[in-house]
Amino acid sequence: MEHRQVASAEVPRQADVVIVGNGALGLFLADELMERRAGSVVVVGPSDRDAGASRAAGAMLGCFGETTSESLRTDAARTRFELGVRGHERWPDVLRRLEEFSSTGFPLQVATETHVVLNAIGAELDTVNFESMLKALDEYGKPWSEIDPQDIPGFRPRTDARALRAVCLHEEGAVDGRGVLAALEARLHATGATLVDSTVRRLIGSGDAVTGVELADGTVIEAGAVVVAVGVRSEALVRTVAADLELIPMFAGLGFAMIAQRTAGTPFSSVVRTPNRGFACGLHVVPAGPGREYIGATNRLVDDVSNVTWVADVRYLAQYGMQQLDEQIARHEVVQWLSGNRPVTLDGFPMIGWLPMNGLYLMTGTYRDGFHCAPLLATHVANELQGKPxxxxxMFSPTRRPIVTRTIDWSVEEYVQHNMAAWFETGAEAAPQMTTTQLAAFYRARGTEAYEKLGVDYALGPDVLWYAEGSLVGARRVARYLRRVGGETPVLAPASSGIGDAR
Structure with missing residues (x-):
């Protein structure tokens, strides 16, 4: 079904709600508001979604497949995890509503199951997260079954990367992310929303209120409410009208994936993935329509938003896809490269809520969960825009203090385990006489030294600590913010030694 985005000359000069950002969060919110007949809605975003997370999403519907040892260890982490559980329940209705607006030629849901494989390429963290996933599935009463890895269609790794165990998650699959976005746009056009192919230069404020937005060409749209849902660029946009507002810092998590045309071997019919590991969500393949497969895994926090990736990440996907998923991937024909920037907050939790200036709402910071949770978050935000509960x-207020979920010692040990997982997966080599214990001690010393240099007592997640340890820009930003808001020594003790003991 064809649809269009209006040119600047056709842009309405007023709207009840202007949503800045046309990724999954922005489009699902617009769809929810139109469904409620909540007035005029304008969505502003470039049609190419340059550098956005949604454009590159694998769109796995996998809250339990993403489980780690941290997912349920604290009340705060459990609250965040349960957003995914509740969000998952929305997708059957979402797909029924969108299917008639799809123009892909195949169902929007490209997989109905997920197979999680445990191989020996990573490190102990793989086993810990695999077991955490099984415990979470049982605790929440979700179906799963053990399966012989050789029975997974398409899964033919190299012998030295064969799986030790595999389980099937019967209620987790994936959707065609780009197809869903296109169907949402078509539905919005049909229901009367306005989609503007542009970017917002700045927010417009009057006193203590935000009254509209100014587009890149100078066009102004007055609005009763403005929702900023432009991913990792959200913080900078908010500061165009509230420069001194104290927000949780947000960083760009650059990810890379590729869509390949299969030329040989048995195709994958389900999502196949490893557990989360190595500062990322694990190596994975997702069916992407007839004959095509989405291959992804990479994540690195970077100083600036970028729409390109590193050669190292290209090499990683190609080499380890062939090694750990299917040797026939070597013959695949790459038809599309995808890169996007996930919005990663300092404490790892979303930023959802009203800001101090009247009429300004922030909806971002969802990291890897944005696409999956978008329908649920759309209902919440629409309620708040309408003055409903x-x-x-x-707890996800954008102006909160950082949420505490770990101690410094626990943070350093997480950093060690993720580095170890990345070390072994990538086949890195040390001196032959160097033991695993010595390697862990090396990374432990680096993590400890990073905290000494930062001079803060707030414990960071492993990905943010890795970034602050390796980037002077990142370290300065983390340290300045934490010193500005005041140190808070975590008193939370780990509930168990779930991340393993590499001492």
Whole structure:
């Protein structure tokens, strides 16, 4: 079904709600508001979604497949995890609503199951997260079954990367992310929303209120409310009208994936993935329509938003896809390269809520969960825009203090385990006489030294610590913010030694 985005000359000069950002969060919110007949809605975003996370999403519907040892260890982490559980329940209705607007020629849901494989290429963290996933599935009463890895269609790794165990998650699959976005746009056009192919230069404020937005060409749209949902660029946009507002810092998590045309071997019919590991979500393949497969895994926090990736990440996907998923990937024909920037907050939790200036709402910071949770978050935000009670915990306020979930010692040990996982997966080599214990001690010393240099007592997640340890820009930003808001020594003790003991 064809649809269009209006040119600047056709842009309405007023709207009840302007949504800045046309990724999954922005489009699902617009769809929810139109479904409620909540007035005029304008969505502003470039049609190419340059550098956005949604454009590159694998769109796995996998809250339990993403489980780690941290997912349920604290009340705060459990609250965040349960957003995914509740969000998952929305997708059957979402797909029924969108299917008639799809123009892909195949169902929007490209897989109905996920196979999680445990191989020996990573490190102990793989086993820990694999077991954490099984415990979470049982605790929440979700179906799963053990399966012989050789029975997974398409899964033919190299012998030295064969799986030790594999389980099937019967209620987790994937959707065609780009197809869903296109269907949402078509539905919005049909229901009367306005989609503007542009970017917002700045927010417009009057006193203590935000009254509209100014587009890149100078066009102004007055609005009763402005929702900023432009991913990792959200913080900078908010500061165009509230420069001194104290927000949780957000970083760009650059990810890379490729879509390949299969030329040989048995195709994958389900999502196949490893557990989360090595500062990322694990190596994975997702069916992407007839004859095509989406291959992804990479994540690195970077100083600036970028729409390109590193050669090292290209090499990683190609080499380890062939090694750990299917040797026939070597013959695949790459038909599309995808890169995008996930919005990663300092404490790892979303930023959802009203800001101090009247009429300004922030909806971002969802990291890897944005696409999956978008329908649920759309309901919550639409409620709050209409003055109704929200449906998620208010702990995700954008102006909160950082949420505490770990101690410094625990943070350093997480950093060690993720580095170890990345070391072994990538086949890195040390001196032959160097033991695993010595290697862990090396990374432990680096993590400890990073905290000494930062001079802060707030414990960071492993990905943010890795970034602050390796980037002077990142370190300065983390340290300045934490010193500005005041140190808070975590008193939370780990509930168990779930991340393993590499001492």
């Amino acid at each position: 929200g449906t998620i915990d208010p």
